[in-house]
Amino acid sequence: MADMFKTPLAAWHEAHGAKMAPFAGWWMPIQYEGILVEHRHTRTQASVFDICHMGEFTVKGKGAKDALLHAFSHSLATLKEGRCRYGFILNEEGGVLDDCIVYNMGEDDYFIVVNAACIDRDFKTLCERMPAGVACQDLSSQIGKIDLQGPKSCEVLERFLGQNLHDLAYFAFRETEWNGKRLLVSRTGYTGELGYELYVEAASAQALWDALLEDERVKPAGLGARDTLRMEAGLPLYGDELDEKHTPVEAGMGRMMKNECDYVGRKGLEQVREVLLGLELEGRRAARHGDRLCLESGEEVGVVTSGTFAPSLGKSIAFAWCRAGQEGAASFVIDNGRAKLKARKVETPFYKDGTARVKLQ
Amino acid sequence: MSDPKELKYSKTHEWVRVEGEEAVVGITQFAQDALGDITYVEVPAEGDAVEQEKECGSVESVKAASDLISPVTGTVVAVNAELENAPEVVNQDPYGKGWMFKVKLAGPVEGLLDADAYAKVCAEEAH
Numbered sequence: 001m002a003d004m005f006k007t008p009l010a011a012w013h014e015a016h017g018a019k020m021a022p023f024a025g026w027w028m029p030i031q032y033e034g035i036l037v038e039h040r041h042t043r044t045q046a047s048v049f050d051i052c053h054m055g056e057f058t059v060k061g062k063g064a065k066d067a068l069l070h071a072f073s074h075s076l077a078t079l080k081e082g083r084c085r086y087g088f089i090l091n092e093e094g095g096v097l098d099d100c101i102v103y104n105m106g107e108d109d110y111f112i113v114v115n116a117a118c119i120d121r122d123f124k125t126l127c128e129r130m131p132a133g134v135a136c137q138d139l140s141s142q143i144g145k146i147d148l149q150g151p152k153s154c155e156v157l158e159r160f161l162g163q164n165l166h167d168l169a170y171f172a173f174r175e176t177e178w179n180g181k182r183l184l185v186s187r188t189g190y191t192g193e194l195g196y197e198l199y200v201e202a203a204s205a206q207a208l209w210d211a212l213l214e215d216e217r218v219k220p221a222g223l224g225a226r227d228t229l230r231m232e233a234g235l236p237l238y239g240d241e242l243d244e245k246h247t248p249v250e251a252g253m254g255r256m257m258k259n260e261c262d263y264v265g266r267k268g269l270e271q272v273r274e275v276l277l278g279l280e281l282e283g284r285r286a287a288r289h290g291d292r293l294c295l296e297s298g299e300e301v302g303v304v305t306s307g308t309f310a311p312s313l314g315k316s317i318a319f320a321w322c323r324a325g326q327e328g329a330a331s332f333v334i335d336n337g338r339a340k341l342k343a344r345k346v347e348t349p350f351y352k353d354g355t356a357r358v359k360l361q
Numbered sequence: 362m363s364d365p366k367e368l369k370y371s372k373t374h375e376w377v378r379v380e381g382e383e384a385v386v387g388i389t390q391f392a393q394d395a396l397g398d399i400t401y402v403e404v405p406a407e408g409d410a411v412e413q414e415k416e417c418g419s420v421e422s423v424k425a426a427s428d429l430i431s432p433v434t435g436t437v438v439a440v441n442a443e444l445e446n447a448p449e450v451v452n453q454d455p456y457g458k459g460w461m462f463k464v465k466l467a468g469p470v471e472g473l474l475d476a477d478a479y480a481k482v483c484a485e486e487a488h
Contacts (some may be wrong), residue, residue, distance in 0.1 A: 035424065228423060284401040303408050309423055311423075316400075
């Protein structure tokens, strides 16, 4: 633990009985009361998640937009101020270096949120791809991020801030103030539910966390529930479903690739060697990262990237890479070396009743 | 919750309640707490032979999968069928309704720990 990074909230988590474990080099809360309870609470009420480990950059200066259009896959040409967009940083071959959200803060002024495990590599890549005159800053250690997620999160945050948030659409954001501090409120998240990602200076993260928990509808949730929630919502996790060896098109993100510039990695998107499948298993037993994906004949055609028992569905679900051309099979067998689990391909999201995109106006 | 004094324990966190020539087996409070929310339990079938210190099933939670190791040698005479659809009972009542299977013992039960010795095993692992 001594060599782990800690978020500003780590002491709070430990004092409140969280089970802690390493994640991407960080000492993070996996659960407080229990993963299933926290999962259900997020699907029905509102939960706060400590996401301070994730990275934040700013990119500013004349030419920033054009440079980012060539550096990242995001289609920034159509991204209005006050909106943000999901996309990828690719290598030359089209493999995914990271998935990230880019915020349009104003003319040639962008805010970028990246995965904790990729911060250093992402920042180096970003700096290499930006021309002179465009300034990049890594603010990861100075910014705290708390996610408020769940169908009650809008009502909670409106009461908390004393502001109407019904006009804040999915993938829109607003800069405001809380307690005299700058607060960025983004209607985004990783749970499939209505929710917000909140950015505040790191020194105020604890105060924000405490204040949000004063609302009786809000409970803390750990990375365990974050993972089951994102799996049910059909959202990929970098390192599992996304990696340098696969393109976003192979990962099923082809319809998002609307940037028409000749961005780094674009050429590589034409080749599809494997496709990512969403799989539903027959029983409660879960497939796990690394299990073999086979046809009924026993022929191995791929590998499971992540799998879990899905609390909101009462059965197990998984993502797996499948050799292109084999994805049409009526059913698959997942072999974990001890058992053979029957699975069939299904459309994602696995859980279809999420409130993330609900129109509030 | 402290571990019942009348039970015997294995170092791999199973408990045994000896009832004459039979023994009931489950996993301990420490095991269920370490695993977290249990989502799937595979126990041996009635009639299966189980051997002490050998794998005889598995217990899965949201985050982990763990082998179930038989703490005794004998033949399975009953299994807790309720766990198939309600494995969370193991979390709620590991020493009662969360029992896993019952064995007709092949011989006297040996090589297990009493509650005090088992508590020391847990204390060491908790570090």
